[in-house]
Amino acid sequence: MQRAGRVAAIWREVPGIVGLALPIVMGLAASTLIGVTDSLMLAPLGPVPLAAVGLTGAVAALFYAAIYGLLSALSVRIGAAWGAGEGRAISGILRSGLALGALVGIGSALVMAALWPLLPLLGQPEEVIGAMRAYWFWICAFLVPFAILTAFKSAFEAVEKPWLGTAFAFLGVVVNVPLNYALIWGLGPLPQLGLTGAGLASFLAETIALGAAFLWWRSAPSMRRLRLRRQVALGEMGLTFREGAPLGAMYVVETASVSVATLMIGAFGTVALAGNQVAQAVGWGLLYMLPLGVAGAVAIRVAQERGAGNAAALRPIALAAVAVAGVWLVAAALTLALRGEAIARLVTDDPEVVAVAAAIFLVFAPMQISDAVQSAMLGALRGLSDTAWPAMVSAIAYWPVALPLGYALAHWGGMGPSGIWAGYILALAGAGAALAVRFWRKTALLEAPASA
Known part of the structure; x- marks a missing residue:
């Protein structure tokens, strides 16, 4: 019965997350x-x-x-x-x-x-x-x-x-x-x-x-x-700035990381760059907006319930956000994996460019799932006004982990251009796990006084 109650609580939060x-x-x-x-x-x-x-x-x-x-x-x-x-x-x-x-x-x-x-x-x-x-x-x-x-x-x-x-x-x-x-x-x-x-x-x-x-x-x-x-109120401005500055820096770091990854792919030549542009137009230009929107929605819902003193609702909100992002991005991952070549042909008829884009789509597919968890948990911690540590974790994932790992897979692992993006799969998965553990610990502290 307790498990059924938790599932029901998560399900009740889904419409609110989607609506935001x-x-x-x-x-x-x-x-x-x-x-x-x-x-x-x-x-x-x-x-x-x-x-x-x-x-x-x-x-x-x-x-x-x-x-x-x-x-x-x-x-x-x-x-x-x-x-x-x-x-x-x-x-x-x-x-x-x-x-x-x-x-x-x-x-x-x-x-x-x-x-x-x-x-x-x-x-x-x-x-x-x-x-x-x-x-x-x-x-x-x-x-x-x-x-x-x-x-x-x-x-x-x-x-x-x-x-x-x-x-x-x-x-x-x-x-x-x-x-x-x-x-x-x-x-x-x-x-x-x-x-x-x-x-x-x-x-x-x-x-x-x-x-x-x-x-x-x-x-x-x-x-x-x-x-x-x-x-x-200058004090209020300062509080908002201190909470938001790590997030602003994190998004810049993330955007810059993608730019560096593109430059790294340029080492493989013009065809590789063209194929990467086709893949990015879909993988980042269209799909990236969804986890970003879910992160914003879960941050607001967590903040609202935190303000209302309803600590028991925080974990169901976060899990509902993971479910919403996960369902969408798993569907996107399957589409990219199974129909990536056909999608690339909608943009270009150059067979070499299509081949590169399709290979990158195969990597983008599992990356969507890692990003679903990472983005949802990042938003959940933002709702607790916890931004500096999560921003640092994400920055580490994008730079010291994803880029070197991607270089190794691309050049030493024989994956070519798609290997650059393969480094992001493990990096985002690790960041998502670390953020989830921190959120669970934070919410446990908030729930403790209520259960005492």
Whole structure:
């Protein structure tokens, strides 16, 4: 009977995890669609604008990851206050979070702008760098409204209105389309700005989405008890920053690790790089969003129940998150393993590239299962405001373990390009096990007073 009760408790949590994870995943996807829209609408201008968007996006992705990770602590702090029924506390946390978002956005914009002089030193094409200066700096400016809107999205997710944050994220994407058309090609009195117009449109679209989110928060009747006040608590900003900084650093480390793995695959030649790009577009571009969304969802649910003092619910929430991510990613793993070659052929008809991509898909398949556990447990610990140690474990998994192991399997183990990614299977599995043990110990301490 006790086992049946535990299973029932886990099952009851599944709808809540799915209900939170889905809009979070959609919101994360929306953040990448601005660059996709720019690429599609600039394509008729030739390869130089497309290369400029790709180069700028590759650098901006590091800042997106850092901003998302750092400000994700805001959803945990608000979630805990929401679970405890402390509406006034949420107002203070949010206004401090918005101020922190503005500072993080401005800081990120300045750092990215400072990287501009380094691009020629990295051997990038002169014609691309010559064309992209204004676009680069508009994307730097884009980071400011993006960071503040991320803070708003974290708040909406934590107070059980996750689709609201997603709607504002997609509003930016929708507004970007007509603005892009008008500013790239010229419309009426507007000049034809080309690549520069795409950057300006992205900045304006995100700013409009941020303005809409702020107006909603100020005027919606359902938000009345969570209204913003003028004061900003520096202490609250500091707490959010201390909790979020390890996560921001971890996501940057993770993104950088993937970039290094790609460079390592480049040693095998152009065909290997092309096959890896095909595999990554599916394996990281599409599938990676799901465990990231589940991690965000379980963090919020754990924080809410922790705030409510319901320690007995914490383990069922974490196990439900593992189950949700596991079911999806096992299905994805089977698809990649059994139909990887057919998927690659949807992208390219080059037989050599297809062969490399299919081999990498076979490695991506078991990696999905390892990532399901690692991501869910990372999110569960985030919900307990435990971020520094888990971030360190993940960083170790991605760098001193995954990359050297991948190199050994690729070169000495005879696996070739797919071996680089094979190193991640054991690294993520080990990280997931370590994080699960820590979560179990943490929750045992929380449950002990209640059972005493």
